[in-house]
Amino acid sequence: MNCFLHHPMKCADWLTKKGSGAITALLLLLLIVGLVATPTITTAQEATLESVTEAAADVVETVTEEVSEPALADVLSKSNLSPEVQAALVQSLEAANAGASAAASATANANNSWVLISSALVLMMTIPGLMLFYGGLVRSKNVLSVMMQCFLSCAIVSVLWMIYGYSLTYSTVTFEGDKVPFLNQIFGDLSLFLLAGVESMDPVSITNVVFQATFAIITPALIVGAFAERFRFRAFVPFLILWVTFVYIPLARMVWSSQGFFKNTYKEIMGIDPLDFAGGNVVHISSGVSALVLAIYLGKRRGWPGNDFAPHNLVIAAIGAGLLWVGWFGFNAGSALSSGNQASLAFLATHFSAASAALTWTFAEWITRGKPSLLGMISGVVAGLVGVTPAAGYISPLAGLIIGIVTGLVCFTVVTYVKPALKVDDSLDVFGIHGCGGMVGATLTGVFASAAFNGPDLAAHGATRVALILSQVGSIIITALMAGILTLVFVVIIDKVIGIRPNEEEELVGLDLVDHGEMGYHKLS
Numbered sequence: 134m135n136c137f138l139h140h141p142m143k144c145a146d147w148l149t150k151k152g153s154g155a156i157t158a159l160l161l162l163l164l165i166v167g168l169v170a171t172p173t174i175t176t177a178q179e180a181t182l183e184s185v186t187e188a189a190a191d192v193v194e195t196v197t198e199e200v201s202e203p204a205l206a207d208v209l210s211k212s213n214l215s216p217e218v219q220a221a222l223v224q225s226l227e228a229a230n231a232g233a234s235a236a237a238s239a240t241a242n243a244n245n246s247w248v249l250i251s252s253a254l255v256l257m258m259t260i261p262g263l264m265l266f267y268g269g270l271v272r273s274k275n276v277l278s279v280m281m282q283c284f285l286s287c288a289i290v291s292v293l294w295m296i297y298g299y300s301l302t303y304s305t306v307t308f309e310g311d312k313v314p315f316l317n318q319i320f321g322d323l324s325l326f327l328l329a330g331v332e333s334m335d336p337v338s339i340t341n342v343v344f345q346a347t348f349a350i351i352t353p354a355l356i357v358g359a360f361a362e363r364f365r366f367r368a369f370v371p372f373l374i375l376w377v378t379f380v381y382i383p384l385a386r387m388v389w390s391s392q393g394f395f396k397n398t399y400k401e402i403m404g405i406d407p408l409d410f411a412g413g414n415v416v417h418i419s420s421g422v423s424a425l426v427l428a429i430y431l432g433k434r435r436g437w438p439g440n441d442f443a444p445h446n447l448v449i450a451a452i453g454a455g456l457l458w459v460g461w462f463g464f465n466a467g468s469a470l471s472s473g474n475q476a477s478l479a480f481l482a483t484h485f486s487a488a489s490a491a492l493t494w495t496f497a498e499w500i501t502r503g504k505p506s507l508l509g510m511i512s513g514v515v516a517g518l519v520g521v522t523p524a525a526g527y528i529s530p531l532a533g534l535i536i537g538i539v540t541g542l543v544c545f546t547v548v549t550y551v552k553p554a555l556k557v558d559d560s561l562d563v564f565g566i567h568g569c570g571g572m573v574g575a576t577l578t579g580v581f582a583s584a585a586f587n588g589p590d591l592a593a594h595g596a597t598r599v600a601l602i603l604s605q606v607g608s609i610i611i612t613a614l615m616a617g618i619l620t621l622v623f624v625v626i627i628d629k630v631i632g633i634r635p636n637e638e639e640e641l642v643g644l645d646l647v648d649h650g651e652m653g654y655h656k657l658s
Contacts, residue, residue: 244471245336248344251467254460255347259354260287262456266511267358268653269450270561274643275362276445276653282369286354289370290377294346298377300325302345302386318394319383337470344467345385352381352416358561359424363434363640366648368633375623376423380616384415388608395608405596407608408582408589410479411468413523413575414612421568422613423620424559430624431633433558435640447507454511458487461518465525475587479525482533483518486525489534490517490541497545509545512566516544519570524578527588532581540573572609579605 264283268276290298304321308314325331331339353376357364387394388409400406409415434442444450465483469476494513499505520540521533528536548565559565579602582588591597627633634640639647646652 241336244473245340247472247476248337248340248467248470251463252340252344252347254463255344255351255467256287258457258460258464259283259347259351262453262460263351263354264453265449266453266457266515267361267450267561269446269448269453270358270444270508271361272442272643273445273654274645274652276645277649277651278366278644279357279361281366281649282357282364283354285366285369286357286373287350289373290350290353291346293374293377294342294349295328297323297326298349298382299328299342299345301382303390306392313392313397315394315398317392318397319387321386321390321392341470344470348412348416348464349377349381349385352412352420353377355416355420355563355567356424356427359428359559359563360431361560362644363431363560363634364427365633365635366644368627368631371627371631372623375627376620379623380419380423380619381415384419384612384615388415399604399608399611403604403607404600405589405591405594405604407575407604408527408578408601409523409575409608410526410578411465411522413519413571413578414608417519417522417567417571418575418609418612419616421564421566421571422616424563425557425568426617426620427624428557428559428564430621430628433556434560435637437558438553438556444508451507451511454514458514458518461487461522464518465522469526475526478528478530478586481530482525482528482536483521484533485530486521486533486537486540487514487517489537490514490520490544491537493517493538493541494545497542498549501549512548512562513541513545516541516566516570519544519567520574520577523571523575524581527578527582527586529581529583529586532577532583532586536574536577536581539577540570543573544570572613575605575609576602579603 260283264280267279267283271279300323301321304324306313306317306322306324308317328342331342353373356376357369386392388407390396396406407414436442461483462480466476466480469479491510491513494516495505495510498509517537517540520536521528524532524536544566547569548562552559552562552565557564579598582601584590589596589601591601624633635644635647
């Protein structure tokens with residue numbers, strides 16, 4: 134590298150190639166040059182400047198903050214540098230800052246693009262993914278009923294989210310003192326009512342509004358699988374509104390907001406807050422436990438168990454499961470809210486967990502029943518995706534593989550043996566897969582979360598691995614109790630006011646005709 138004084142333009146080019154510098158590094162260069170600069174430079178002085186400049190290059194490379202032009206101008210005015218050197222430094226600064234600004238803009242755009250894509254992927258999980266998955270698993274006379282409930286969830290929750298859901302979940306509440314008021318750890322305020330001020334947010338934050346809405350959409354839609362074929366549409370409307378408002382929104386704030394319960398009061402008690410990267414508690418445990426409560430309250434479908442309850446179309450169910458697998462990459466990797474290292478690692482963990490769980494369920498079924506089934510494989514896929522959800526952004530790909538195996542085995546056991554023994558008609562195994570899978574995944578998150586994979590540094594938090602696992606288990610219990618109790622309250626009230634279950638004749642005819650006056654299939658003449 135040439136001396137700063139002898140070849141200022143080459144030095145300017147060098148600084149530009151190095152990218153953005155910091156005011157501290159640039160001032161160091163100026164100070165060194167200013168101290169030794171003389172009208173004539175000896176060979177010894179040039180060698181000294183050469184080595185110092187190269188050393189300073191390492192400093193420049195490690196700093197990313199932009200250098201302010203006024204600060205540089207102030208230093209230059211007090212130096213004894215020649216006008217040529219000063220001009221070269223100003224030119225280098227302008228080029229470096231322009232490069233830094235362009236790089237930051239490109240990164241922000243890349244992050245926003247990934248969150249936009251992820252939002253579409255997660256929405257695809259509900260419509261048409263879950264809609265086809267559930268639609269294929271019920272009997273043909275109820276296929277439109279479950280599809281309609283999935284569509285309704287998308288429409289109603291989107292409107293509620295825009296009006297008050299996002300605000301109550303993610304608003305930052307101002308308060309006196311050093312502790313967030315307990316009520317505001319559960320509900321935010323209405324400062325973002327109707328998305329007021331959204332135009333002043335950065336692009337990723339704006340996109341995050343709809344990204345989080347897609348999570349709120351799919352969560353109550355998952356519950357549909359538990360009461361499929363025996364829950365009137367007129368009752369589902371108020372249940373959906375109540376459940377999203379008083380179960381989903383508070384849980385999302387408690388888990389994901391910096392002012393939420395688990396990051397404040399709960400953390401003070403347990404010493405460390407629980408991890409839930411993409412919705413183990415908020416989405417799967419809450420919906421799974423609510424599903425179990427509803428299945429028990431409503432009772433069995435008439436005639437269950439029996440041979441008449443086989444899926445009417447495994448083809449569209451498998452298509453739906455495939456869409457869920459693909460969409461889940463937006464669900465988990467998108468939760469990084471960036472297109473960097475964490476998103477990529479979450480993508481890997483998600484994929485390998487789904488694959489290992491699918492194989493686990495398939496071979497378990499093959500061994501115990503003599504034949505592997507498509508229904509078993511797609512059930513295993515979903516179980517693996519559920520299990521890895523709370524952990525995806527904090528674990529290694531190997532851990533994802535292990536979580537898939539464990540979750541697949543547990544969910545297979547619950548669905549195949551525990552459910553028939555308890556005689557609970559959870560129609561499409563929402564609790565068996567989402568509830569149990571979410572609990573297994575949340576617990577194993579505490580086992581496998583690693584600082585090397587963007588998880589918490591337990592030593593820095595003054596916590597142990599056991600403390601983290603206990604924190605995870607405690608959060609599971611709180612989530613289950615909250616979702617279960619409130620669901621029971623809502624369903625009892627709605628049942629008393631307008632009624633929920635169709636009568637025997639209506640259930641025999643099917644909810645497609647009873648609630649919607651149409652059929653999914655017509656005989657060809």
